[in-house]
Amino acid sequence: MLDVLRRNAGSWAIKIVLSFIALTFIWWGVGTYSERDRNVAATVAGEAITTGELAEAAAGLEKTYREVYGPAFTPEMAKALDLRKQALDSLIQRRVLLTEADRMGLSATDTEVQREIAATPAFQADGKFREDRYQQVLQYNRVTPGEFESSKRTEITLKKM
Secondary structure, X not given: OHHHHHHOOOOHHHHHHHHHHHHHHHHHHHHHHHHHXXXXXXXXXXXXXXXXXXXXXXXXXXXXXHHHHHHHOOHXXXXXXXXXXXXXXXXXXXXHHHHHHHHHOOOOOXXXXXXXXXXXXXXXXXXXXXXXXXXXXXXXXXXXXXXXHHHHHHHHHHHHO
8 A cells, every 4th residue: 555655646536645644634633622611610729720620529529419308499590590600600610729738738547537537437337447448439439449549649639728
């Protein structure tokens, strides 16, 4: 195939085919670049809040309201509460606080994270932390220890603010 291209490199047909291939890649690259902006709900201090994060936060809020109000929670109520805006406001506030904490040099230490995890009742048996239970609960929830510990670190840092 490459031999045919090399031998006929001067031919108009080959130039048209190669131009078409090049334009396809350029179009695909530009399309991917512009798609990136469509997946951003907001930007805080240069850091993007994705539409996926926003959808997850809004779903979490809806779940909380459903647990509190039960069958009384209606789609009209959800619309009136504007859960998506609430979720976005919350995510923005969280990012601003984390940016400020970073600027101030505040963060959770490894010891604080370990202490917080060990104090979580879901990971305890007879009042004591159990590593096997910790691993089981995380695995059941499809969360890695690294993700969970990072989440705890963020939570502790926000408490310090």
